[in-house]
Amino acid sequence: MSDLPPPPPANLNPPPGYVAYGGPGAAGGHFRRTKGLATWLVVLLSIGLVVQIALIIVQLTLKDAAKDFIEDNLTTSQFDDKIAFFLLIGFLALVATIAQIVIMIVWAFRMAKNDQVLNRQPQSFSPGATVAVNILGSCTLGILNFFMWRELWKASDPELPAGDPTWKQRPVTPLLTVYLVVSLAAVAASFAGGLRQFGGFRTSNSTDDLAKNLSDQIAVISLSGVLSAVAAAAFIMFVRQLSARHVKVTGET
Numbered sequence: 001m002s003d004l005p006p007p008p009p010a011n012l013n014p015p016p017g018y019v020a021y022g023g024p025g026a027a028g029g030h031f032r033r034t035k036g037l038a039t040w041l042v043v044l045l046s047i048g049l050v051v052q053i054a055l056i057i058v059q060l061t062l063k064d065a066a067k068d069f070i071e072d073n074l075t076t077s078q079f080d081d082k083i084a085f086f087l088l089i090g091f092l093a094l095v096a097t098i099a100q101i102v103i104m105i106v107w108a109f110r111m112a113k114n115d116q117v118l119n120r121q122p123q124s125f126s127p128g129a130t131v132a133v134n135i136l137g138s139c140t141l142g143i144l145n146f147f148m149w150r151e152l153w154k155a156s157d158p159e160l161p162a163g164d165p166t167w168k169q170r171p172v173t174p175l176l177t178v179y180l181v182v183s184l185a186a187v188a189a190s191f192a193g194g195l196r197q198f199g200g201f202r203t204s205n206s207t208d209d210l211a212k213n214l215s216d217q218i219a220v221i222s223l224s225g226v227l228s229a230v231a232a233a234a235f236i237m238f239v240r241q242l243s244a245r246h247v248k249v250t251g252e253t
Helices: 035-061 063-070 076-117 127-140 143-155 174-192 207-216 218-250
Strands: none
Touching: 035 063, 035 076, 035 218, 063 076, 063 207, 076 127, 076 143, 076 218, 127 143, 143 174, 143 218, 174 218
C-alpha cells in the first residue's frame, strides 16, 4: 500500500466574484479602510445634531430679549451679552460642519475606490467626483449628493459578488429619501422666512437684523431648525447603515 496522503478535493477555489479584504479585486487594486472614518463621521454628525437642538432652544429663549431690543428697552451691549451664548453655539455648529465635510470627503472617496475594486461599473460618481460633490453639492440643495449616496449604497450591497452587472438595480433605503425631502423642506422654510443660512446656523449682517429675525420670524426659525434636526437624525441612521453594508462587502474587520 502507498503511504501517500489522498489528493486534496478539486473544489477548493473561491466562489465566483469573491474578493479577499486587502487583496487585489476583480478590477485590480486593494480595499481602503472606511469603518473608522464612518465612526468619526457619526460622532461629528451627532454633535451637530445636539448643537442644532441647542440652537433651537436658545433662539426661543431670546425672543423676548430681541423684542425688548427693538423697542429700545435693551441697549446693544445688553442684547449682545444675551446672544453671546447663541453665537458661541453657532460657531461650534460651523466647526462641526467643516469637520463633517472633511471626514465625509475622505469616506466617500474611499468607498468609491473600493467600488472600483469590486468592479462596480459603470460608475456615475468616480472617486474624484465624490470629492467635488461633497464640496459643491450644497449648490444643488443636496440633490446631487442624494444621487451620489444612492450609488454608493447600491454598490455596497453585500449580497452581490464583485463584477455583478445588476448592482445599479438594487433598492435603496427610504431613509435617504426622507433625508432629502426633509432637508429641502427646511431650506424652503428658511427662504419663506427671509432667513439666510451658513454652516447650519443663521447669521445676519447686524445685531438689528438678528433681533428682527428672532422677534418676527421665530416660528419659521424654529420650524426650519426642527426640520434640519430631523434631517440630521435621518442622515446619521443612513451613514450607520451604509457603513455596515460597505464594511461587510469589503470584509473589513
